[in-house]
Amino acid sequence: MFMRLARVVRSFTSHLPTLAVAASVSIASITSPLASTSSFVAGLWPEAQAMGVSRQAFEASFAGYSPNPKVMELTRKQPEFSQTVADYINKRVTGSQVGRGQRMRSEWAQTLAGVEERYGVQAEVVLAIWGMETNFGSFMGGNNTIYALATLTQNGYRESFFRKELLTALRIVSDGHIQPSQMTGSWAGAMGHTQFMPSSFMQYAVDYSGDGTRDIWNSIPDALASTANYLRAHGWQAGETWGYEITVPNGFNFEQAEQAGKLSLAQWQALGVGRTNGRAFPRAGDTAEFYMPAGATGPKFLMLRNFDVIKRYNNSNSYALAVGHLADRILGTGGFATPWPSGDFALNSSQRADLQRLLSRNGFDAGPVDGRIGPKTRAAIRAYQRHVGLPVDGYASGLLLTRLR
Template structure:
């Protein structure tokens, strides 16, 4: 699934919707800027849809009363004011309620998940964790008419070509009869149903697990769960392997191994003094892993396996993959992180530029202060930290900026 556009996380205030009975958000009133061109835009969409085999009946049912939704355009143009730490991201998505709901769903859908795991080789808890984080186990799939949301973004948003292609694909899905126009709902950016697939991802990865001829990721939990499993398998999920382990690093550890993404077997990492944080042995010492340090050496550190990167194909975010993996572990019955999160803040581009400017003033030859933390900046940070008597972990954050200022 191409996750360029996706649902706002469920941690925001949401209203629960029953599956198959979702109330669509009403389209906002058309703004003056749109008034002249909507008719022409709809006509152009119809010509493209007709060429792809969409009937006039389906087109009119889905697109006939189209009006751009100003709220969608507003959301598409918003940029986050502050960066989010891994602690904040994971904490908002992995909590007692989510864990409890996940365990309940594990019991309720045990037979189905077992069959899906047998077919696709993906552990049920990984599927449950993605389902939980994406839509709160189907509790909130988004209240937006997918066709109208995509139409709005194709008409007046950025990346109009991309969303225009997704719009036509959504109409093809309706033409194939997988869902009725009134039930094709999702996020403001076009991500649909329980798994929050974009239409193009639906075409590639959605499956008809229940065998009724329809790939219904909106109303059928088995279809949705199996579609997540098929997606993960398609990107190389390794059966029997986990996503990663929380670890402890030995005194004097060279943090360059973290930033260079050194990959080694868990056996070799153990030989270098890297141990599981809970004191247990690695159950599969031959598995390959790299180290992931989301908030510096003073916070939790992880040895992540190949499945961690497969999860990132769902959403290309380290924090997302960590949240999914951790929620899966908690659903199984695992505990929280052993090491506490440090009291720190993440830096946006301007903050990273400030760090680089301070390094330049101290004589470090790192190029320009562009806000991109590359190898030269990282090496300079580690050198400065060592000289300042700090842990030389190379982590760029609010604490580092404060120490340097």
């Protein structure tokens, strides 16, 4: 979501959260001259006042403030993502996590039923996001949100974005939703049980408990309802799932499937696609997109509209698949029918370049050796796969690199 820069750093996905665009900012922007803290804070007041922030809330929020060097260190610690989708999901969707989600479902059954009735979002999906974001509230980040956002702004890191988030956070305090000392979250300003950025809080947080405040830090009902409200606002389809694990026929054209975009389930069925459990698709007119996160030998999926809605929370296929899978597991379904390829690993840029070099050396022109898997490299992979009798999926995997070596 445009709410969770911190998870970008932890997961290092190439799938950035919608709000987490700050992760792409060049390090050069961090080195801008640092204004003195007192003049920086003083310079914020006219803007804060114009946004309706009271002087009392402003002064309370900045009491004891000084830039936090650890926050700036975290902006620089953004190594390349080197984790397969299987690793990402297996780390986050565990038996322990599923069990805890089921216990939370029982503990908060009345709240979840009310939230589902009001917003039309399945309780298990809300639980899965809660579990993914903060492990059901067990770790919501230990940073003072005002201090963290002020540090990022003062140091010129994506200054326009974080300045707006900082001013919005000040307004949240001024409106009485939370005391500044209790407004804690990630180093990038994501807050509460389900990690809203301040701007998301202002737009989508709700007072489900009816106490006059929208408290996503201390009120689990408010946090869960706010998450459901966010999903509904972004197009959640009530009564529908996120997607289906599928089987494909022998000789299936994976390239064509990936390029097809959204087709109706009836059209996918005409291409030989079926559900792994053998059941019919409930609504043949629903549109879905083909997703193959681990190549032809791994699990394959048709992703529905709700999958895209989950990605509005965090623009990551891995994240959305993990949320959907965790929701299904909390509901009581089993794991994926197709196992993940054994021994596979994600390629870093050096390994991708090595793959390109080896393909070209073997007579399959992969284009420039730049570590970027583009159309030319994928075409070379497919040509190599045809040549040696492998499934032709164009997937750049660790297993493929090992074979070429």
